[in-house]
Amino acid sequence: MSGDSFVRVEEVSFSYGDRPVLREINLSIPRGRVVAIMGGSGCGKTTLLRLIAGQLRPSSGRIKVAGEEVGKMRQNELYALRKRMGMLFQFGALFTDLSVFDNVAFPLREHTDLSEALIRDLVLMKLQAVGLRGAWNLTPNALSGGMARRVALARAVALDPALIMYDEPFTGLDPISLGVIGQLIRRLNDALGATSIMVTHDVQESLLMVDYIYFISEGSVVAEGTPEEIRVSRDPFVEQFVCAKADGPVSYHFPAPDMAIDFGMAAL
Amino acid sequence: MTRLAVVFAAVFRRIGRETIDRVWRLGYASRFFLALLCRSGAVCARHRLLFREVWFSGVLSLIIILVSGLFVGLVLGLQGYEILQRYGSAQALGTMVALSLLRELGPVVAALLFASRAGSAITAEIGLMKTTEQLKAMDMMAVDPVARVVAPRFWGGVISMPLLAALFSAMGIFGGWLIGVVLIGVDDGAFWSSMQASVDFRHDVWNGLVKSFIFGAAVSLIAVFEGYDAEPTAEGVSHAITRTVVTSALAILALDFVLTSFMFRGVS
Amino acid sequence: MNRSAMDLWVGIFVAASMVALLFLALKVSSFSGIRAEDTYRIAARFDNIGALKIKAPVRSAGVLVGRVASIRFNDETYEAEVEIRVDNRYRFPKDTFASIYTAGLLGDQYVGLEPGGDEQYLADGDQIVKTQSAVVLEKLIGQFLFSKAAESQADSASPPR
Structure with missing residues (x-):
């Protein structure tokens, strides 16, 4: 995938302390597309999103968003960049002391000088887009998981961002909410002309709606392709993931010493 | 013998590690305090935020402060009368009640109550916002959590504390008056005039307010720091709340000793 | 909310x-602190000031008229130099008498001013000439015992009847 890429990740390594998470990873996200990054739990997918947003800095390598290098930005430059980014957190991360309306209005009030009447119209429009205009005066505790996710989505797109990132948008949702969120992600991306990066491990739902998929395992990209390519792929890792096999390249067992030693049979 | 040496070595290693850990945290807290002060500008511009925090830490602590103040005053009245009448100077009851409240009990007890009511609530609130990724979400929306969440809570506490201490002292003096004058029958005029003659506004009332201002700053700083630094789990937040109350209490009592020896030394 | x-x-x-x-x-x-601008200074020398402290009250006829501003030891005369700040509203004659008293039996010590009959008044920087030192309890007891001893000695010196 070459050409007009909005986000480029080049040779990026990252480690928490002395535990390496990403190893010289390369990705490229084209403008206007929805790209999924998949992999097992704890393989560094979320870390990758936070690196792109500049909340973490890579140990080595370069991350470019819209041509600018994120890793070298100062705080105010980062904040200027993030005003053009939206992020949906795993469980929504709505502000619990604000109502649904105030949550969606939050970025508008913080970053624009719009009148309260205009903010009201904008917020109701965003809520309408996620189908929750009627819930504007509820508090976040009164929302179900799927509804909270949709409100958070409305908040993430409040400033019409150029890049929207989703951290596990499907986790813990029932099949209906799951389908709703999936369609919303696609619709919003196309309607706003934005670029979307989605981190997930839900293969079936993602295959239906994304343009391109990267598979990550142990900190590096092991497979990539369009949904069609992935479905017919003979790559053992992809096969294991798509068909949900327990064992394969991703080992069922946590690395352990030889069984004979642990059970004391080596001495016999 | 060697066994003992091993145990000693382990104990010393542990003490050393703990000490280094404490010093590390102290350094981090100082840096945090500096960052907090530098980013407090927004608090002046957004006084609605500050208002909410004065409400949260001041108004919500009002009941406990008033009731405790009254009871402390009642006890002081009873005990003070019992001791003073042995020396035939029951008229000095007003002086004794007022001086002990204004100089010591008012600022110290009000600050201890403030730490366990408002301080723990602030830690819980910020810790919960961290656990549910609200702080990260805010940072992603290009809003600085230190300026938006931490600074208003800190200044709200700093403003509330002297007001609460003044209310506590006033309530306590009223309690002492109830016991001394209404119940026991000390002369009303002597009660107030002996008090007024020996309580100096600048020396006693003002110094007490300065004390409570410093206690308020210390407790608020500890509360916001522990919340911000809490491990983002339910267990981590509960530990942080405990640490807030314990550290605040120690800080209040230690600071009180230092301040008292500065303010009231050698001058009668 | x-x-x-x-x-x-x-x-x-x-x-x-x-x-x-x-x-x-x-x-x-x-507000017992009289503001420094509203006062004038008077110096007084005492042989012994007892336990007088800075900021101790200065009273005349029992009314608070000022405060002790500073206390120094003069190593030429071996006396205590006490500087008093007196409220501008009150004037005292040149021959005012300054003494150090104790409030009650165990109370704090204060400076008492007893006005004389002079036509002229004390001005800023003047010195009170007539002073009386603090009563030191140990000295008093010592004197009392000494005189008692002298008495009994006199008694025993007289021939028995």
């Missing part, structure tokens, strides 16, 4: 605190 209700509560909180502060300022305490 209703915003206007919150404002009301904060208003009540601040108002109540202000009332408490006013109560502490007006009913509980007094």
Whole structure:
């Protein structure tokens, strides 16, 4: 995938302390597309999103968003960049002391000088887009998981961002909410002309709606392709993931010493 | 013998590690305090935020402060009368009640109550916002959590504390008056005039307010720091709340000793 | 949380605190600190000031008229030099008598001023000539015992009957 890429990740390594998470990873996200990054739990997918947003800095390598290098930005430059980014957190991360309306209005009030009447119209429009205009005066505790996710989505797109990132948008949702969120992600991306990066491990739902998929395992990209390519792929890792096999390249067992030693049979 | 040496070595290693850990945290807290002060500008511009925090830490602590103040005053009245009448100077009851409240009990007890009511609530609130990724979400929306969440809570506490201490002292003096004058029958005029003659506004009332201002700053700083630094789990937040109350209490009592020896030394 | 209700509560909180502060300022305490600009200085030398401290009250006829500003030891005359700040509203004759008294049996010590009959008044920087030192209890007891001993010695010296 070459050409007009909005986000480029080049040779990026990252480690928490002395535990390496990403190893010289390369990705490229084209403008206007929805790209999924998949992999097992704890393989560094979320870390990758936070690196792109500049909340973490890579140990080595370069991350470019819209041509600018994120890793070298100062705080105010980062904040200027993030005003053009939206992020949906795993469980929504709505502000619990604000109502649904105030949550969606939050970025508008913080970053624009719009009148309260205009903010009201904008917020109701965003809520309408996620189908929750009627819930504007509820508090976040009164929302179900799927509804909270949709409100958070409305908040993430409040400033019409150029890049929207989703951290596990499907986790813990029932099949209906799951389908709703999936369609919303696609619709919003196309309607706003934005670029979307989605981190997930839900293969079936993602295959239906994304343009391109990267598979990550142990900190590096092991497979990539369009949904069609992935479905017919003979790559053992992809096969294991798509068909949900327990064992394969991703080992069922946590690395352990030889069984004979642990059970004391080596001495016999 | 060697066994003992091993145990000693382990104990010393542990003490050393703990000490280094404490010093590390102290350094981090100082840096945090500096960052907090530098980013407090927004608090002046957004006084609605500050208002909410004065409400949260001041108004919500009002009941406990008033009731405790009254009871402390009642006890002081009873005990003070019992001791003073042995020396035939029951008229000095007003002086004794007022001086002990204004100089010591008012600022110290009000600050201890403030730490366990408002301080723990602030830690819980910020810790919960961290656990549910609200702080990260805010940072992603290009809003600085230190300026938006931490600074208003800190200044709200700093403003509330002297007001609460003044209310506590006033309530306590009223309690002492109830016991001394209404119940026991000390002369009303002597009660107030002996008090007024020996309580100096600048020396006693003002110094007490300065004390409570410093206690308020210390407790608020500890509360916001522990919340911000809490491990983002339910267990981590509960530990942080405990640490807030314990550290605040120690800080209040230690600071009180230092301040008292500065303010009231050698001058009668 | 209703915003206007919150404002009301904060208003009540601040108002109540202000009332408490006013109560502490007006009913509980007094502004005993006479401002330095409204005073004039008088020096007085004492042989012994006892336990007199800085900021101790200066009274005349029992009324507070000033405070002790500083206490120094003069190593030429071996006397204590006490500087007093007296409220501008009060004037004292040149031959005013300054003594150090104790409030009650165990109370703090203060400076008492007893006016004389001079036509001229003390001005800023003047010195009080006539002073009386603090009564030192040990000295008093010592003197008392000494005189008693002398008495009994005199008694025993007289021939027995």
